[in-house]
Amino acid sequence: MERPYSRAEVIEGWQAEMSESIDASEVKWIQTWSAGVNAFPLENLEQKDVQVTTANGVHTYPISEMIFALMLALTRKVDTYIKQQQTKTWHHAHMKQEIHEKTIGIIGVGKIGKAFGMTVLGMRHSGKSEEFVDEMFTQKQLNDLLRCDFIVVTLPLTPETRNMFGKKEFELMKPSALSLI
Template sequence: MGKIVCLQALSPEQESLIQKTAPGYEIIQGKAKEIDPAIVRQAEILLGWSKLLEEPALHAESPLRWVQVRSAGIDMLPLERLEQKSVLLTNASGVHAIPITEMIFGFLLSHTRYLHTAGKQQLQQIWKKPANNTLGELHGQTMLIVGVGEIGSETARIAKAFGMRVTGIRRSGRNLPYVDHMYTMDGLQQAVADADIVVNILPATDETLHIFDEKLFAAFKPGMFFVNVGRGQTVNTDALVQSLENGQVAFAGLDVFEEEPLPAGHPLWAMENVLITPHIAGDTERYDGRVFDIFLENLKAYAAGHELPRNRVDYKIKY
């Protein structure tokens, strides 16, 4: 009997669905630090991943064949070892589309509609309006989404509801609904120069490391907004700080950083034109349910001996 080790708690209904979908499997649930490594060593399928499980899961004699991770990013996994063992890897792409999209617009509205400043003033019981005619709008602005996947597609849809023009960057350059113009990565510098708002949703790969560097920030239209909900490693933090200081970037909403937590005393903490959140953009009370839906769809295919239909990771491009 094969074993499915689940690192997230399952409801009785979810456990029953797994049993019906893959009746020949034993289901073991628990947190990574609590599960017996000997059990992990026998797992054929893992729902979730933890570095604590790496050695038993990837032991030469383990039967591991498929890992469904609970994150969209897979840069923290031992990809070379997984590939060498021919383990199927699927991620949670799509789970984050709604919460991260809402976070993106939360960042932007907090700045354009004075909410960030008003919230701080409220704690000091200060009634102070902004200068006349200084409140901004999203309507009519051009938003560039860098890395248009599941999240970017949902962001584009909502941007259109705000009456925005939307451009995008994706590897293939293939257009998508709600995107007025799609560039390939080669067009990134041209695209940022035409945008009022740049939203970074890029994953961390060798190609994207520090792609937002001093040269790219210099190509920004002066006074534009920058939102990072992708990966911290895609941005050269020193270059971002410089762009915020010289006004090239008027406002930044940042959920991810090169070093997390952001170190105490870092210049970004004290900047009035920066809003920082502690890497929570993808969090939602509905997270586990959405991950399970992806897992169950893939499990149906796996049990039937078919290709996994959702979110199969390509080890060559690392997403």
């Protein structure tokens, strides 16, 4: 049975089952709706000279809002207070951290900007500066960036980024650091 995309030159979106028949297709360009491409058969596509483009940067607002929502939830111990409310148990949850005037390190920095008066450290492959980022690092300087109060990783999973964080990197972080990976 012929797949609907087997004669297509351009594919918008991606489904895992497409990998099986991509060799026999005429596809020249794949546009994905996400930023990550780790599920793609990248070596095979490169050999076939298929252009792959992503929606990198399209989801800036929802991703940055989610990151800050999680940071606030973690520092304000929202989960603890919700559980306490459900059980009508009222005691201090020993909050020790706030996000105001802290340092955030964004590994895979894009358009996630500055908020809450935070110092923003960023990391990107090129090291190219970015508006709203106070200091930019490259992957070779990762250890220097890990001095932050919050570490946010928004990198796509690739052979270069796989295993970027291990025991050593977590040990280099402040004991009080929170990571959103």
